[in-house]
Amino acid sequence: MNSPARAxxxxxxxxxxxxxxxxxxxxxxxxxxxxxxEAFYRVSDFLEPVHLFEPIHRQIFEVAGSxxxxxxxxxxxxxxxxxxxxxxxxxxxxxQYLARLxxxxxxxxxxxxxxxxxxxxxxxxxxxxxxxxxxxxxxDAPIDMPPKAxxxxxxxxxxxxxxxxxxxxxxxxxxxxxKTAIDMASAAYQRDGHLSGLATGLDDLDRQMGxxxxxxxxxxxxxxxxxKSSLATNIxxxxxxxxxxxxxxxxxxxxxDGGIVGFFSLEMSAxxxxxxxxxxxxxxxxxxxxxxxxxxxxxxxIVAASREMAxxxxxxDQTGGLSIAQxxxxxxxxxxxxxxxxxxxxxLQLLQGSSKRGSENRVQEITEITTGLKALxxxxxVPVLALSQLSRQVETRDDKRPQLSDLRESGSIEQDADxxxxxxxxxxYLKGKMPKEGTxxxxxxxxxxxxxxxxxxxxxxxxxxxxxxxVQLQFEAELTRFSNLVRRDQLPEAYE
Numbered sequence: 001m002n003s004p005a006r007a008x009x010x011x012x013x014x015x016x017x018x019x020x021x022x023x024x025x026x027x028x029x030x031x032x033x034x035x036x037x038e039a040f041y042r043v044s045d046f047l048e049p050v051h052l053f054e055p056i057h058r059q060i061f062e063v064a065g066s067x068x069x070x071x072x073x074x075x076x077x078x079x080x081x082x083x084x085x086x087x088x089x090x091x092x093x094x095x096q097y098l099a100r101l102x103x104x105x106x107x108x109x110x111x112x113x114x115x116x117x118x119x120x121x122x123x124x125x126x127x128x129x130x131x132x133x134x135x136x137x138x139x140d141a142p143i144d145m146p147p148k149a150x151x152x153x154x155x156x157x158x159x160x161x162x163x164x165x166x167x168x169x170x171x172x173x174x175x176x177x178x179k180t181a182i183d184m185a186s187a188a189y190q191r192d193g194h195l196s197g198l199a200t201g202l203d204d205l206d207r208q209m210g211x212x213x214x215x216x217x218x219x220x221x222x223x224x225x226x227x228k229s230s231l232a233t234n235i236x237x238x239x240x241x242x243x244x245x246x247x248x249x250x251x252x253x254x255x256x257d258g259g260i261v262g263f264f265s266l267e268m269s270a271x272x273x274x275x276x277x278x279x280x281x282x283x284x285x286x287x288x289x290x291x292x293x294x295x296x297x298x299x300x301x302i303v304a305a306s307r308e309m310a311x312x313x314x315x316x317d318q319t320g321g322l323s324i325a326q327x328x329x330x331x332x333x334x335x336x337x338x339x340x341x342x343x344x345x346x347x348l349q350l351l352q353g354s355s356k357r358g359s360e361n362r363v364q365e366i367t368e369i370t371t372g373l374k375a376l377x378x379x380x381x382v383p384v385l386a387l388s389q390l391s392r393q394v395e396t397r398d399d400k401r402p403q404l405s406d407l408r409e410s411g412s413i414e415q416d417a418d419x420x421x422x423x424x425x426x427x428x429y430l431k432g433k434m435p436k437e438g439t440x441x442x443x444x445x446x447x448x449x450x451x452x453x454x455x456x457x458x459x460x461x462x463x464x465x466x467x468x469x470x471v472q473l474q475f476e477a478e479l480t481r482f483s484n485l486v487r488r489d490q491l492p493e494a495y496e
Contacts, residue, residue, distance in 0.1 A: 019125045021053035022117060029114040030057060031105030033064055034075055034098065039108045040068045043115030051122035056089060060098070076102050123161065130157050152329040198259050198342055198383060201238025203484050204471045208460055209419065212239075212342060212383035216464075217374040219348070219413055221388040221402065222423035223395075227456060228387050229268070229346050230276065230480040231423055231473075235385065236261045236344050237277055240314040245339075259341025260313040262334045264327060266350035270318040276480050281305040285478040313338070323352045324372040335380055343380070345373070347387035348413070367412035374416045388413060390422075400429055404461050420462040425475060426452040456482065 197211025
């Protein structure tokens with residue numbers, strides 16, 4: 001009785017576990033469909049044959065769906081023609097089994113609940129599959145798959161599974177769409193600045209764009225020394241500083257104002273970026289901070305600025321040479337763990353495509369990167385602000401204001417982007433043209449310099465949701481800070 005073989009058999013039975021499934025729920029759903037084909041439309045939005053556990057049930061569901069979509073009636077009689085005649089289920093043949101399903105059918109009212117239960121069990125089986133793959137690959141890892149790549153692959157599959165586990169697809173009535181639009185307008189009215197998107201903190205730019213819109217890919221381009229990194233940092237900091245969240249009844253936190261910012265700094269280190277932000281916020285130039293040429297009062301301002309900045313939800317990833325797949329995996333992880341409302345990438349040309357031969361065709365690689373960034377913006381439902389370089393042909397023109405054709409590998413960048421902005425500073429180019437002092441040309445040049453000193457232009461060259469045009473901003477080079485430009489017509493009248 002207690003032989004070793006019997007003990008081993010009992011132990012194997014205890015450890016053997018079937019994947020989660022519910023045959024009765026599948027039978028009840030299929031029966032409801034066979035009795036009233038309308039039940040199929042209650043689950044067809046999210047349920048597919050692959051989600052059913054029993055292979056015979058998959059076949060029945062697939063054939064029934066094909067018949068119903070072809071405007072034919074799916075009943076035990078019509079289904080029998082399209083299924084193998086020798087199909088046997090236990091001691092019943094196919095005709096008997098179909099008749100039994102129809103006889104024991106649940107009501108059409110419960111069809112959707114049964115469908116959701118089946119779908120959730122299929123998700124759990126998919127989770128088990130991902131877990132088994134992670135274990136098996138870790139035990140016997142391929143040479144070309146380092147652990148980091150395996151982690152990113154697992155994260156991608158898990159996130160894809162989480163995103164598909166929704167029942168809110170399909171058509172919505174116009175009334176529902178109107179309600180969503182009114183809710184968006186109401187939220188914009190209640191938010192500071194009355195914007196539908198994230199407020200950049202630069203009023204004229206916000207008026208031009210309506211804020212940074214969710215799911216948009218926004219390209220910010222400029223020649224070196226124009227200040228595109230500074231502008232992106234300023235925008236990110238303004239949004240993170242304005243962040244305000246409310247805890248929902250389910251325990252999650254909803255962003256009410258501002259946002260949580262993720263910054264991929266592929267060019268600068270986190271320390272360099274932090275120094276720039278401290279300089280901007282404290283009003284002490286970054287060159288003074290680096291050299292330590294500061295007095296007690298300036299140091300106190302730096303400390304105060306640092307304390308305030310330490311509390312804002314601004315997260316920096318300084319890893320260089322990231323691929324688009326790695327960046328997407330890290331962005332998903334940030335959204336899952338801490339939340340995410342804006343993603344900034346500095347800058348696009350430093351990203352790598354997933355293709356091993358991408359370096360052979362840079363245009364194809366940039367196309368893959370921009371397409372991936374646009375897909376990521378839609379997937380995470382956040383604006384993605386990506387910086388981009390401009391080609392040198394700008395320098396050969398008399399008017400050096402950038403155009404869409406100046407974008408490097410411009411085809412895909414221009415096509416995939418929802419918004420394209422250029423940063424331009426006339427002061428930078430005019431400074432290099434200084435004539436000899438005391439000449440007539442010098443006084444003319446000096447007058448021109450006074451007009452453009454400290455002024456930057458943000459040229460909106462493309463915008464799907466609104467007009468193009470130019471916005472002027474104040475730029476303080478010492479602090480690498482962009483701010484609202486105070487115009488003479490906005491100043492109060494001076495008393496003589």
